[in-house]
Amino acid sequence: MNRNEILKLAIKTWGVDAQTNCAMEELAELIQAISKFKRGYDNKEDIIDEIVDVQIMIDQIKLICDIDDTMLEKRATYKLQRIKNRLEE
Template identity: 45%
Template sequence: MTDINELTKRALKEWGSQSLLDMVIEECAELIDAIQKWGRDRVSSDKMLEKAVDVEISIEQLKLILDAPAIWQTVREEKLKHLEKLLVEPAPK
């Protein structure tokens, strides 16, 4: 399996953090576009999956750029707890 951390460190050294941040933006935009087109049957599930994986890789790179794994994990847990709460409690009417 390819080591994303090692590849990201090499990419940071080669292109710098701003370039990688620009790539995160680009990959997210491409996923948004694919999702919109998929909803209208203008793009395949495979293509949307490919774009989602690109974003996943970009997010892993973003984690390294931010260099705050403990904070990242804490915020992630808070978001998951919030989602769980929304699913357990009935929506207000």
């Protein structure tokens, strides 16, 4: 079973509502890990784990919302250019 098959099965098994809630929870856990890091904790492994959890949930949200990588790349290019423009001002 490949990555997308696993993600689709998770969505089918637990449902869209549960998986979107889980995505929000994982984002909150990443925020907590970053906050601890800012307070001086040596929690690199926790941050790595939370980033991975968030990435998995983002991949599920992409499937739920029918968003493909081309759409994301196009928008990322636009936003990165906007950041570059601001930096050059």
